[in-house]
Amino acid sequence: MGAVLPEGVTPAGTRGRILxxxxxxxxxxxxxGASIRQIAGIVGINSAxxxxxxxxxxxxxAALVRIGHEEMLARLTEAAAATRDDSAGRQLAALVRAHVLLHTDYPLLAVVTNSELHALAPELARTSLELREQCRRMLADVLELGVRTGEFSLDDPMLAVTAIGGLGVQVAQWFGPALHRTREQVADQYAQFALRMAGAHR
Amino acid sequence: MGAVLPEGVTPAGTRGRILxxxxxxxxxxxxxGASIRQIAGIVGINSAxxxxxxxxxxxxxAALVRIGHEEMLARLTEAAAATRDDSAGRQLAALVRAHVLLHTDYPLLAVVTNSELHALAPELARTSLELREQCRRMLADVLELGVRTGEFSLDDPMLAVTAIGGLGVQVAQWFGPALHRTREQVADQYAQFALRMAGAHR
Amino acid sequence: MGAVLPEGVTPAGTRGRILxxxxxxxxxxxxxGASIRQIAGIVGINSAxxxxxxxxxxxxxAALVRIGHEEMLARLTEAAAATRDDSAGRQLAALVRAHVLLHTDYPLLAVVTNSELHALAPELARTSLELREQCRRMLADVLELGVRTGEFSLDDPMLAVTAIGGLGVQVAQWFGPALHRTREQVADQYAQFALRMAGAHR
Amino acid sequence: MGAVLPEGVTPAGTRGRILxxxxxxxxxxxxxGASIRQIAGIVGINSAxxxxxxxxxxxxxAALVRIGHEEMLARLTEAAAATRDDSAGRQLAALVRAHVLLHTDYPLLAVVTNSELHALAPELARTSLELREQCRRMLADVLELGVRTGEFSLDDPMLAVTAIGGLGVQVAQWFGPALHRTREQVADQYAQFALRMAGAHR
DNA sequence: GATGAATGAGCGTTCATTCAT
DNA sequence: AATGAATGAACGCTCATTCAT
Structure with a gap:
C-alpha cells in the first residue's frame, strides 16, 4: 500500500510499525472510524x-500529524534555501514543486495530516498547527516579495496564499500509477499553475 | 451555525431537522465520529x-451527499446555460464563480459531500458519483473548448480540470465572517485564478 | 406454508390473518424471536x-395456544365418544390416532402449543393448562380402565400416560410430504406402538 | 439448579461459568429470549x-449444543460397546436406558440441545447435526438387527426409530424429585416401553 | 380499522483503556 | 515488551407499545 512514512523521522521497530x-x-x-484493535491487528500485536x-x-x-508537518516544513525550508537568491518566481516554483512532491511521495500521510487534525486534542495539535503556520508564512513571504518587486500581480495576496497553498492538498487524493504521470510532471504543472495564479511575468 | 441546506430540495419537518x-x-x-444519539439529541427526538x-x-x-451533489449540478448547469453563447473564458469564469459560491453558501454541506463520500456504501454512493462526474465533465468541456479556440493555453488539460475543480473545495473550509470578504469577492478572485491557470488571454 | 389453523375456531378477517x-x-x-413488526409485515398491516x-x-x-388446546380436546373427546362402548384397546387406539392426526394436520400449531406455553403469562396460560390436563386425564382413564379389565399390563401407569401422550408431539416436528407416508399410516403405526407399550393382548 | 454440565468436556473457569x-x-x-446481559449477570461479569x-x-x-451431542454419542457408544455380543433386545434396552439416563442427568442440556438447534447458524450446527445422525444410526442398526434375527417385529422400522428415539426427549422436561421415581426406575420403564414397541419376544 | 410518528428500554456488539501476570 | 481478561461506556439498531390523526 501507500502507507509510507519519511525515513529518519519515523521511529524504528514496533513503534514504527504501529505508526x-x-x-x-x-x-x-x-x-x-479506525480502532485500536484494527491497528494492533495489522501490526500483529495484542491491542494492549x-x-x-x-x-x-x-x-x-498526533505522532503521524507531527511527522507530516515536520516533513513538510523540512522540504519547504530546503526548497527555500536552494532558491534564496533567485527571483520570486523561481522561489515560488520551488516551494510549490516541493509541496506537490511531498504529497505525491506521502499521499496517505498528507491525507491524514490534513483531514484528521480536527480529531486531535488541542494540546496535541498545537505543535503541528505552529509548523503549519510557518509553512504558510513561507509561501506568503514569497508572494509578497513578488508583489513588491512587481514580478507578481495580485489583487488579494492573502487569498492567493490560500489558493496556491491548497493546490498540493488535492494531489494526495488522486496521485498514483493510474494517473500515468510522473511525480515530476505533476509538480512542474502545478508550479506553472501557481506562477500563473500569481500573475507572474517572465 | 453554518448547518444550512438548500431550500426546496431539503425535506420538511423532522426529516429535514435530522438532515x-x-x-x-x-x-x-x-x-x-458522529453518533446517532448525538444527531437525535440535536433534533430533540429519541434516537429510535x-x-x-x-x-x-x-x-x-447519503441524503446529504445527494443534496450536495444535486445542488452543485443545478448551479453549474445554470451557470453554463447563462453563458452558453459566450467565450470560453466567460464560461469558465461563470462555472468557477458558481462553484465557489456553492461552497460559500453551503460550506458544511460541501465539506461533508467531499470528504465523507468514502464512508458511503457503494450502492448509496453511486448516484452521487454520477452527478460528480457530470460536473467534472462540464468543466472539462469548457477547458477543451477554450483550448480548441486558442483562447486557453494548457499543457495538460486533464490536470487543469482537477486543479481548477479543486479550488472551490478549499473555500468551504475557511469561508466565514472572519475572512472579511464577501462571497462575491471570493468568487471573483477565484474566477480570476482559474482564468490565469487556463492561460486565458483576453 | 403449513401455517394452517382449524376452521370454525379461528376468527375471520384480519384477526385470523394475524393469528x-x-x-x-x-x-x-x-x-x-418473532417480532410484532414481522407479524404485521406478513399480514400486510402496520404494526400499530x-x-x-x-x-x-x-x-x-395465547389465542393460538388456546385454539391448539381446544382443537386437541375436541378431537380427543370425539374419539372417546365414538368408542365409548368399545374395549380399552380400541379406546386407546382411537385416542392415539386422534392425537397423531391432530399433529399431522396442524403441525405448526402443535409446535407452538407445546413449546411456547412457557412464554405465556401465567394468567393467559391457565385456561390452556386446564385443557391440557383434561386431555391427559382422558388418556389416563383409558389406561387405568385397561389395567382394571386386565386388558393392559403396566408396571407404572403414570409413566405410561406420559410416554404415550408424548408420542404425538414428535410427529409435528417431522411430518410432511418428504416422509412418504400418509397421515393415516402414521396414525395407525403410532396407535400400534401405544397398544404395545400398554402391553395389550388381543 | 439443574444447570449441570458433563465434567471433563466442559471448559474450566469463566468460560465454563458462562456456559x-x-x-x-x-x-x-x-x-x-435470553440476553447476553442476563448471562453475564449470572456469571458476575460485565457483558463485554x-x-x-x-x-x-x-x-x-453452539458450545452447549456441541457438548450435549458429544455426551449423547459417548453414552450411547458406551452402551453399545457393553452389549456388543448380546441379543438385539439387550442392545436396544441398553441404548434406551443410556438415552433416558442422559436426559435425567442433564435435563437442561437436553432441552437446549433439542429445541434450540434451529437457532444456530448452519455452520455452527453442522458438527452437532452429524453427531445426532450418528446416534440415530446406532438405534436404527439395532432395530434392523432385531428385525433380521426375527427378535423384533416391526411394520415400519423407520417410524420406530423416530418414535423410540423420541422417548428420551420428553423425560428431560419433567424428570425431577417431584416425580418420586429414581433415574434408574424411569430408565428401566422406558427400556421396557421400547422393547414392547419393537415387538420383542423374549 | 388503520396509520406514521414517537418513545424508553433493551438488544448484541465494539470501543479505548487498564491491570495482573 | 507482551499478553489475556476485564471493564464502563457507547455504538447502531430493534423491541413492544402508545397516541393523535
Missing part, C-alpha cells in the same frame, strides 16, 4: 501492547 | 425515532 | 394496527 | 467480558 498501521487505517477510515508504545490512540495520530 | 443535525455533526466529527425517517445512519449521510 | 402469521413466525423463531385486534403480542400467542 | 449460565437461561427462555471468551452469543449456544 504505519495507524497511517493506513486513519487514511482509509478516519480517526474515529500498543499502550506500551503510545499512551493513547490520539497520541498515535 | 441539518447530521450535517452539523458529520462536518464536525466525520461520519464515523430517527429510524422512522431514515433506515440507517448511512442513509442520512 | 396465521403469528403461528408461522412463532413456530419458526419462537415467541421471543395489530393492537386494534389484540392487546399485546402475548395475547396473540 | 452454565447460558444453559440455565437458554433452557428457561430459549435462545432468543463475555466476548473475551466467546465471539458471539451464538457461539455460546
Amino acid at each position: 504505519k498501521a495507524g497511517l493506513e487505517l486513519f487514511a482509509e477510515s478516519g480517526f474515529a 501492547t500498543l499502550y506500551a508504545h503510545y499512551p493513547s490512540k490520539g497520541h498515535v495520530l | 441539518k443535525a447530521g450535517l452539523e455533526l458529520f462536518a464536525e466529527s466525520g461520519f464515523a 425515532t430517527l429510524y422512522a425517517h431514515y433506515p440507517s445512519k448511512g442513509h442520512v449521510l | 396465521k402469521a403469528g403461528l408461522e413466525l412463532f413456530a419458526e423463531s419462537g415467541f421471543a 394496527t395489530l393492537y386494534a385486534h389484540y392487546p399485546s403480542k402475548g395475547h396473540v400467542l | 452454565k449460565a447460558g444453559l440455565e437461561l437458554f433452557a428457561e427462555s430459549g435462545f432468543a 467480558t463475555l466476548y473475551a471468551h466467546y465471539p458471539s452469543k451464538g457461539h455460546v449456544l
